Amino acid sequence: MTPASTDRDTPGRPRRVTMRDVARAAGVSQPLVSIVFRDVPGASEETRAHVLAVAGQLGYRRDERARLLRQGHSRLLGVAFEPVQPFHGEILDGLHAAAHQHGYDVVLAAVTPHRGEDAALEALLRDRCEALILLGSALPQTRLEQISATLPVVSVTRAFDSTAFDSVTTDDHRGAALAVEHLISLEHRRIAYIDADREAGGARRRAGYQDTMAAAGLGEQMLIVRGGASEAGGAAAITQLLARDPAPTAVIAFNDRCAVGVVSQARVLGRCVPGDLSVVGFDDSEQASLPYLDLTTLAQDPHLLAHTAVDLALRRLDATAEDTAVTGEHTVLPAQLVARTSTAPASR
Structure with missing residues (x-):
């Protein structure tokens, strides 16, 4: 007997195999099947092996969630x-x-x-x-x-x-600070930040950028544009930034997805990354290490x-x-x- 062949099935619509189905196919009582599945005394090893083999053939899966709910968990x-x-x-x-x-x-x-x-x-x-x-x-x-x-x-x-x-x-604040410090060590001064203040961590990353730029005496060089957490947001933001005169030489993106949009759109606009524009992301997601991107980023674990x-x-x-x-x-x-x-x- 198969799961689709019981007399209560709707033609063409498979249903869940029950303990009753296993009992019928194994030629034993339903309480005995329950004993086997609960792994409690009351069935011989031969009977246990037989019931489990039949259950496997029928594709029976014990409803663990229902059992746990009956226990209150x-x-x-x-x-x-x-x-x-x-x-x-x-x-x-x-x-x-x-x-x-x-x-x-x-x-x-x-x-x-x-x-x-x-x-x-x-x-x-x-x-x-x-x-x-x-x-x-x-x-x-x-x-x-x-x-x-x-x-x-x-x-x-x-x-x-x-x-x-x-x-x-x-630590989003410290992560953004590390990004600014890294770019300053590479002699960048016109460092922009692509913001996503409504996203988790957004306000703290923006504050980390602002505090570190100010501490480095680069308060007048601060440039924040809203971009969001997506590739499209990053592409739109870098288009706006590269239209400025002077344009930034480095950009910190809210996250790696945003940074992907920045890198892709910058190249479309004829800018070389990192020759003309350095880009930093956040997350160290799997895409950050892809060879065509090889993104500098802030790693979260x-x-x-x-x-x-x-x-x-x-x-x-x-x-x-x-x-x-x-x-x-x-x-x-x-x-x-x-x-x-x-x-x-x-x-x-």
Whole structure:
């Protein structure tokens, strides 16, 4: 018998194989099948082997989520993320690994132009996730505090100071400062910054650029244009910057995606990178090291961000289980400059 051949199936529409199907095919009772799948005493080794073999032939998969929910736990961590951000994908890989180490699984909810973050969070709540991990959340702090009243919330890449929930970020301010210091060491003075103030970390990166330029006596050389976190935003921003007289000799982009747009459009406009224009990104995403780009960037550690986020979520869950109070923990990880060939000494 196959999963599609039971008398309750709708023609052409496969259904989930149940324990009843396994019992019928194996010629044993359903309670005996349950004993085998729960791995408790009550069945001989021969019967166990027979039932498991039949289950494998039928493609039976035990509904672990339903079992856990009956016990009052889902063992699920809900993650809201933006699919268009490559760096979020790298964090997701780390979240899966970290959750698995603690016996948890991850449920994903995408935030897209046609699906807001609130809608994504509602989907995760319907899935009975035990904690929420939000990548680059754009929600106000008051909304996150409201959600955290019912389950743990961890913000990743966007810093907060709330006592009600936790966050883990990279030191965006220091990262931008390292970018400016690197370009100054290459004798650049007309250094522009492409801003994305509404993105996670945007305000701190802009402040890092401004503070370091001012400290170096280059306050009059500061030039900030809005570009956003996409390739298109970077292309539009560099078109505007290169139309200025004098044009900047170096640009710090909000992130690597923005930097890709800067490099591509600069070359379209006849500028050589790095001969005419040095470019720095942020994230050290996988695309940054591609040979045609070889982007100087500020490295964030996606796996350390992920593991820290999972640890913070489980810390809250443990505290809830023990009925103990915890305050917000906000971890800031260091940024590291990775120098590649998209930056060079300023042309004389």
